[in-house]
Amino acid sequence: EVQLQQSGAELGKPGTSVKLSCKVSGYNIRNTYMHWVNQRPGKGLEWIGRIDPANGNTIYAEKFKSKATLTADTSSNTAYMQLSQLKSDDTAIYFCAIPLIIRGGDYYVMDAWGQGASVTVSS
């Protein structure tokens, strides 16, 4: 069974950074892309970006280019997302997600998700 286990809740002060992790078991992350998606309180889902763990190549949504940094460690089968210069509107649940099966060349169909990590920004 494939599992994505995310790190715990984070409380960060404005202007600081947090780093979230997503450890995958049962599947080699080299064979897929790792996506990160957020969900602000009571809101919908928002794609942040993705990393190809095999080579470290990243793509970010425009609004997250200076906010998020995605990395991956294939030796531990773990992906990371650092959020910098935290502001109150970064308060959200952050999910990691992967496609286990690449359907028709589409790497953006996410069929396995982590449980989510809560980030709260407050002074």
Next chain:
Amino acid sequence: DTVLTQSPALAVSPGERVTISCRASESVSTGMHWYQQKPGQQPKLLIYGASNLESGVPARFSGSGSGTDFTLTIDPVEADDTATYFCQQSWNDPPTFGAGTKLELK
């Protein structure tokens, strides 16, 4: 970015048929997917490529559409289907999600 518009909420009775719509601001071909999210849980893939049922998902769920107009149908609806349903497009960069349709059972 491609904007996906969903109706915010629906209420139906168990056993009924429900259709949830998603309209894209530009064509996404068949690069449309549907997810179910229950409170406090991660999203779950239901339909990919507009009309393909994800493995393990009950056949009560089906999807249709292409271009800009898409539909998720649940027939018949069961009590366990209470959730928020999101559409997501992957045809245009960046991938985007709809705001979700909250399905409640009467």
